[in-house]
Amino acid sequence: MLIKEAILLLVGLSAGGIIAAGVFAFLAIIGVFPRLIGKTHTNEHIMLYESCIILGGVLGNVSDLYKIPIGLGGFTFLGVFGLAVGIFVGCLVMSLAETLKALPVISRRLNLGVGLQYIILSIALGKLTGSLLFFAERFGQK
Numbered sequence: 001m002l003i004k005e006a007i008l009l010l011v012g013l014s015a016g017g018i019i020a021a022g023v024f025a026f027l028a029i030i031g032v033f034p035r036l037i038g039k040t041h042t043n044e045h046i047m048l049y050e051s052c053i054i055l056g057g058v059l060g061n062v063s064d065l066y067k068i069p070i071g072l073g074g075f076t077f078l079g080v081f082g083l084a085v086g087i088f089v090g091c092l093v094m095s096l097a098e099t100l101k102a103l104p105v106i107s108r109r110l111n112l113g114v115g116l117q118y119i120i121l122s123i124a125l126g127k128l129t130g131s132l133l134f135f136a137e138r139f140g141q142k
Helices: 002-030 032-040 043-065 074-100 102-109 116-138
Strands: none
Touching: 002 032, 002 043, 002 074, 032 043, 032 074
């Protein structure tokens, strides 16, 4: 039984590691990390960025495999985590849009000279509102 569990652990961690490596390679190819480093002018902290990216992948795999209790202060942790994930997803979306040059195409097709930023903001606020309503409704249910 112990050998079976050890093999399952090895296969699970390996598969998760491969998927995480693919996701991070995709993010590196489209230029999310170099763009963030360039915009924040933090070139001297590249090793810290790399360590955080690797640590995030490993902790993501471990938290996906095991249910780790958050304990006291969990609400604060989840708030900070949610904010960080939201910022990252926003950076990812903007990087994809910039990479694919989608914003000028949308602007030309909708004949928008001014106001595209308000459309993007309204879409983001709609997503935020929908997410908050979804989680508020299910908060406290088991």
